[in-house]
Amino acid sequence: MVIVQMISKLKVGKIQVIKVLVNISTATFIHAGLNTIAMILAIVSMVAVFEYHNARNIPNMYSLHSWIGLTAVIFYSLQLLLGFAVFLLPFAAVPLRAALMPIHIYSGLLIFATVIASALMGITEKLIFSLKNPAYSTSPPEAIFVNCLGLLIVIFGALVLWMASRPHWKRPPEELPKVPRRSGGTPEGTEAESTMTDCSNADKSDVGFSSEAARKRNLKLDEAGQRSTM
Amino acid sequence: MVIVQMISKLKVGKIQVIKVLVNISTATFIHAGLNTIAMILAIVSMVAVFEYHNARNIPNMYSLHSWIGLTAVIFYSLQLLLGFAVFLLPFAAVPLRAALMPIHIYSGLLIFATVIASALMGITEKLIFSLKNPAYSTSPPEAIFVNCLGLLIVIFGALVLWMASRPHWKRPPEELPKVPRRSGGTPEGTEAESTMTDCSNADKSDVGFSSEAARKRNLKLDEAGQRSTM
Numbered sequence: 001m002v003i004v005q006m007i008s009k010l011k012v013g014k015i016q017v018i019k020v021l022v023n024i025s026t027a028t029f030i031h032a033g034l035n036t037i038a039m040i041l042a043i044v045s046m047v048a049v050f051e052y053h054n055a056r057n058i059p060n061m062y063s064l065h066s067w068i069g070l071t072a073v074i075f076y077s078l079q080l081l082l083g084f085a086v087f088l089l090p091f092a093a094v095p096l097r098a099a100l101m102p103i104h105i106y107s108g109l110l111i112f113a114t115v116i117a118s119a120l121m122g123i124t125e126k127l128i129f130s131l132k133n134p135a136y137s138t139s140p141p142e143a144i145f146v147n148c149l150g151l152l153i154v155i156f157g158a159l160v161l162w163m164a165s166r167p168h169w170k171r172p173p174e175e176l177p178k179v180p181r182r183s184g185g186t187p188e189g190t191e192a193e194s195t196m197t198d199c200s201n202a203d204k205s206d207v208g209f210s211s212e213a214a215r216k217r218n219l220k221l222d223e224a225g226q227r228s229t230m
Numbered sequence: 231m232v233i234v235q236m237i238s239k240l241k242v243g244k245i246q247v248i249k250v251l252v253n254i255s256t257a258t259f260i261h262a263g264l265n266t267i268a269m270i271l272a273i274v275s276m277v278a279v280f281e282y283h284n285a286r287n288i289p290n291m292y293s294l295h296s297w298i299g300l301t302a303v304i305f306y307s308l309q310l311l312l313g314f315a316v317f318l319l320p321f322a323a324v325p326l327r328a329a330l331m332p333i334h335i336y337s338g339l340l341i342f343a344t345v346i347a348s349a350l351m352g353i354t355e356k357l358i359f360s361l362k363n364p365a366y367s368t369s370p371p372e373a374i375f376v377n378c379l380g381l382l383i384v385i386f387g388a389l390v391l392w393m394a395s396r397p398h399w400k401r402p403p404e405e406l407p408k409v410p411r412r413s414g415g416t417p418e419g420t421e422a423e424s425t426m427t428d429c430s431n432a433d434k435s436d437v438g439f440s441s442e443a444a445r446k447r448n449l450k451l452d453e454a455g456q457r458s459t460m
Contacts, residue, residue: 062373063357063367063377064353064376064381068350068381071381106395110388114384117343117346117384120298120350120351121350121351124294128359151297151301154301154347161336162336165336
């Protein structure tokens with residue numbers, strides 16, 4: 001597995017500054033790349049919806065579907081931006097990465113579930129508006145077909161959430177980069193007191209700043225499963 | 231905290247039969263009781279929907295909302311029955327309880343999320359059908375009001391899922407009943423080789439049957455967070 005090493009500054013209190021190598025794995029890049037593609041597709045589809053509404057003189061943003069859908073897209077873009085800033089760029093300190101990881105995972109799963117709910121509401125709207133003769137309420141074949149599509153979307157969502165929430169289906173520890181302690185060594189581009197650590201393993205590696213309170217907090221973060229599913 | 235002790239039979243292989251005391255806490259009874267009340271309310275509301283449809287000659291079970299809603303209610307009743315049979319009644323063996331707990335937790339959260347999605351679809355349907363003059367698409371005050379209700383339901387769901395998925399918000403270990411090892415003791419109503427164990431802590435207590443494979447599996451069950459949120 002290709003590992004890209006990035007240098008991150010870690011500031012504790014007002015005095016101590018440690019430079020930390022953060023290993024970013026191929027999986028993380030694939031995760032970020034796929035989500036960027038999904039974001040682009042979401043923007044294209046949003047433009048299509050607004051242009052379709054404008055062309056047919058249908059008001060924009062009146063339905064609950066549109067409110068929840070737009071909210072999900074806004075939170076998704078925030079999630080993407082925050083993910084880039086904190087987990088891909090080399091500026092965020094390791095404790096910040098560790099603290100934000102459980103929120104990042106929860107937000108990702110919540111946005112995914114909200115998008116599925118929004119899709120189901122959109123399907124409901126479309127069936128009511130489009131099936132007029134025969135009406136949706138008479139259960140024509142189109143209605144049955146699209147209802148089945150809706151059920152399949154629910155099953156898809158359930159499977160993804162099951163996979164994403166199984167801790168033993170996460171990337172196993174042996175695939176994670178090894179974390180050798182170094183004291184005083186100066187490997188490529190780092191200064192004294194540097195230590196290599198995978199950001200997702202931040203709580204397990206002693207990076208020289210852990211008070212008892214911080215240790216407990218880190219243990220809690222560990223319990224909270226801050227290691228990404230990717 | 232009041233603890234009700236129940237005797238459970240544990241069968242390993244074909245020969246060994248161990249009787250195990252399973253501690254069922256007040257929290258578990260409250261959890262079961264509240265869900266039973268919710269199930270009764272769900273059945274009452276289902277009957278109301280069908281009677282309303284029949285009285286107004288509206289076809290039943292044609293919409294995606296009804297399909298997903300009924301599926302959720304069916305799975306909810308199965309979840310409740312299975313919960314009673316496995317976690318409340320004293321017949322299920324401890325390994326079975328431990329194996330089913332992560333599935334029980336996942337199903338509970340999934341059914342909860344599905345019910346929220348179903349409610350949002352129901353709200354969408356109702357707004358389209360009921361708001362005619364002025365129409366839903368002209369955003370009358372009722373539309374804004376009910377859209378806000380929908381958003382509040384999403385926020386409610388997000389908060390509940392956040393609370394339920396935080397491991398450190400689970401019942402802390404010190405509130406769990408203590409698990410003293412006993413070998414050969416015969417406390418109230420149990421036979422030789424009995425051991426007291428909380429079903430939710432099954433993986434942590436050695437109940438005298440753990441091979442290396444079982445130990446590893448139990449560790450995995452522990453990782454999977456099989457301890458109930460209640």
